[in-house]
Amino acid sequence: MSSPDPQRAGVPPSRLITAALVAAGVLVLAGGGAFYLASLKASRPVEPGAIAIRVGDKTCQPMDLTVPAGRSVFEIENASNRPIEWEILDGVMVIEERENIAPGFRSQLAVRLKPGVYDITCGLLSNPRGKLTVTASARSEAEKAKPPLKAFIGPLSEYKVYLALQSGQMIQATKALATAVDIGDSTAAKSAYVAARTAYRHVEAVSGRIADLENAIDPIAAYLAGREQDPAFTGFHRVEFGLWRDNSTAGLKPVTDKLAADAVALRDRLKAVKFEPADLASNAAREARRLAEGPVISGDSLYAGDDLGEFAAAVDGLEKPVSLLQPLANDASPDATKAVSDAFAAVRAEIVKLAGPGAVPVAYSEVPPDARKALSATFVALADAIDRINPALGLE
Incomplete structure (x- = not known):
């Protein structure tokens, strides 16, 4: 039997061609989506003994x-x-x-x-x-007998001073934030919020490990049963949600007052934290890997969109403890210290590239998934480079 003539059937040939192209496009998108989901599901091989x-x-x-x-x-x-x-x-x-x-x-x-x-x-x-x-x-029993390394007294002391200074700046910024919210000045509140977040990012390699304060200062709505409406949605992101998503200071006074009090508690807790020499590099490597696997991929400043600025501040915070170790590490392994310096430069270059040439930084929502993966890869490479420091110093 011959095929029906489209013109005799009353259907213009151009309309059939358009429909065919649309159907083909849908199939391509569906196939691509299925391939993408399958690639996400394809995890790396399970390590023996996992x-x-x-x-x-x-x-x-x-x-x-x-x-x-x-x-x-x-x-x-x-x-x-x-x-x-x-x-x-x-x-x-x-x-x-x-x-x-x-x-x-x-x-x-x-x-x-x-x-x-x-x-x-x-x-x-x-x-x-x-x-x-x-x-x-x-x-582990052999590690107990390891003698203290006097060469690390200086770096450990200097890092403690750095944490005290940065947490002090966070206190001042959160107080300014609370004051701005109290008088209903959204512009001043946003400025103070950014200053407080910058100081917080500088210490997050350590503060992020203090679970109770981290859960009060920086909880993520996705990890709470009620999301943004959950009573436990407090701290920075609740303020960010109000100032940028609602564009209002309404209802934020209890949140900012609590945040300012938690900033004081954080400073006191950071003063009390006791570090071992290996912690300087291992905390930084761990935080770099956490950023790569979570915030860089999914976004962290979900309402303000200032992720790139916060990532730049986080890199500064990671570099401080590592820089204190580099004179010692350079004597032991120049290759390891060069790898670290190169890795920090690569992360910063990627952030600058994504931020764009304009005076106003690009919102992170405009950064496509492939670019986020590329930035994530630089953070992973940074973590790998930092992980070379402790073995070079005999701390692994």
């Missing part, structure tokens, strides 16, 4: 586990219907974490643990915590 952790809506499986001291690898599966983070906590201090694990996805976490009993978070902040027991091993 410990499987399955995070559901309310609990982890298992809720209690025991590992020997030293290096452990965890394979974390998000079996819930919300993005999650998984943390190992020593009291209120975050030892290690993985953020922004999407439903149905997995993420690997490798960490070196000392003997002790730790908490593990299981998805939402309101969920019960599990227990991780780390038993002594031959390696």
